[in-house]
Amino acid sequence: MNPALSCFIGYRYWRARKSNAFASFITFFAVSGIFLGVAALIIVSSVMNGLEGQLKQRILGAVPQLTIHSEQAIAHWQQLAATLKTLPGVRGAAPSIATQAMVQSSDNISAVQLYGILPDADRQLSPVADHTFPEAYNALQSGSYKVLLGGELARRLNVSSGDKVRLLSGDGVVYSPLGPVPSQRTFEVAGVFEMGSQVDANVAYLHYADARRLMRKAPDAIQELRLFLDDPFAAPQLTPKVAQLLASEGLKVTVSDWRDNYGHLFAAVKMEKNMMSLMLSLIIAVAAFNIVSALVMMVVDKTADVAVLKTQGLGRADIMLVFVSQGSLNALLGLALGLLMGIVATEHINPLLSGVGINILGAGQLLPVIINPQQLLMIAIGTVIITLLATLYPALRAAAVQPANVLRYE
Template identity: 70%
Template sequence: MSLWATMNFALSAHIGFRYWRARKANTFASFITFFAVSGILLGVAALIIVSSVMNGLEGQLKQRILGAVPQLTVHASQPLTDWEKQVQGLKNLPGVLGATPSISTQAMVQSQTNISAVQVYGIYPAYEQELLRTMKRSFNGSFDKLEPRQYRVILGAELARRLDVVAGDTVRLLSGEGVVYSPLGPVPSQRKFIVAGVFEMGSQVDANLAYVHYEDAQRLMRQKSGEIKHLRLYLVDPFNAVSLTSKVVEQFENQGIEVTTSDWRESYGHLFSAVKMEKNMMSLMLSLIIAVAAFNIVSALVMMVVDKTTDVAVLKTQGLSTLTVMGIFMIQGSLNAILGLISGLLVGIGLSLNLNSILNTLGISVLGAGQSLPVQIEWTQLGWIVVGTLIITFLATVYPALRAAGVQPASALRYE
């Protein structure tokens, strides 16, 4: 930047700051400016609070649902002869926390009083426990009680309530795989299992999920014992499953093994898509508050230009350029925007960090007694809010600045 441009900017900033700081004779313009700043404050604060709550809800869903279901599953076309080596290789991929053998089937679970559909996962308890420790997550279940050939099952809490069973009761699992055909028609594979315990994730998976030992699941599905064709991956961020798919497939192809993959989106993608769309729509609606405040900045600056027409004319006769005059009013409007933005950031972050305490003090329970709103502030998102607000409010200053720059000194000073 040249010295002349620097001097012009400094002059614009000086005059613009004095206009902004001075008590204006036009009280109506001052009134509109106050509401413009207040609108930006409320818009930014509301956007931060709502976004933080939506981020918390999304993160809670990610932990409660995606922590219990396969995030990324590898399906081999042939049994894996050295699956321990495959697991170790997958753990070395960036973004992968670990892997474990997994098998699943859709089944019906029947108790003495009810019957319900269920997704059954066959697992190796030791591997699952190790992965949970790696992920630093707790699982309210009893994996250690799953032993081969003991035919024990762990049910989701809501599923256990529907079936009216507790630990120690017997249920019957009927699998759609391993069907045999008799003269009376197809007969599903079925076995009795003892309820070893229940788990509760606090989400919809509690109503349709069950865990059994890997070998027991193979016998239920009438598969050859000991064969492993499926590996379930746990990821640092389940939302990165798509980008990891090609790396996983490439690793197996380098060893001459043909595989396919599936991920959590097939079962729960619609749920997270709905949450994302709702979050985007809420952000759009709240951004309109900032847009309305920007229009108030336009109105206030136009009135200021009208009020300072004589001053602008005198300044132009002193040799001020068009850009310098524009800079005066653009800086003045930007100062209002920055004031509202900083105030909104402080209010929004402060309320977000203390939201549950404030609601408890007011006696308001949004999710029911004993439950608090999950709040998660993302600093990247805050950065976008700051940048977006500055861009919108900066554009709002362009039109009034152009009007000020278009003042003709001869016309403005004709009757002075």
């Protein structure tokens, strides 16, 4: 077997002007199909990655990513936080408490997820502090009974900084002759935060001690720690490590993560991304079928040449490699053009859309884009595998040519 000779012959066939115009037409559409399929797959995948990353930042940055709950008070939470920070992927930890409540203004009432935090401990870790005024965040002090509302929630309640709202919590319910009475207290709106996601409509922050008082618990006891992660999607892998580390410290705790409340949302985004990738991959598969058609025509057109090559000593594997290399060159050309166009178009997608007057997310909002090199590699490998499989049938047909039958009347 002489692979170099076979590849050279395949290259000459690929470069030569084809006598069959229809075969050339099919080959052009095969290369164009791979080019368009790869480019579209890169653009759509990158935009979906950007949207997923934006959701991860705007939603998971504002809610607990990984929570440790202890039935007993944690005496030295600073030391425990320092220990947890040694785990790879953990940025830090801070006390936190969460409860579902109702928030009532003079105009409206709405359900809300309350988070009690220590602003000094959260400031360097939570992105919420970067999406509100510093004085509003700093106003969350113990005993001040001030609350920080999401922007959409504040608009729904028709309140602004300085207005009064009433918080009602079912965790501090007491029983009276008239029935159960929830814990409630009037709070002043310290300000609003805008994360640009659904948390703006159902999340509020207040000081940790005030939240404990609202729930009728000891204000100074620390029973929950909120962990901030480099990548919130790594929470499932970190959960057993955190539990094992705390068990070695002699603490009995339960560990939960963001999937309890927002797992369905990101599962839907992931499924949509996978389905879009599958649909666009079908374009590449259709182009691969065009390669099959073009190569079959080429085999029919070059039957006499194949017979001569066999009489010169080329074996079945050599003949197969001739047509496999020819089909692969078409695929590689389409793949290279698709990768180049996909990356360039993705990098400039917002100026291109603005130039034609298209605003997908609304006026003033740009499409988020994240190009994943690993994803590009997978697209390239998948395209090469599909096209290589497509060349096998025409190559087998060429290898089955019998020189005696073909050259009988030559």
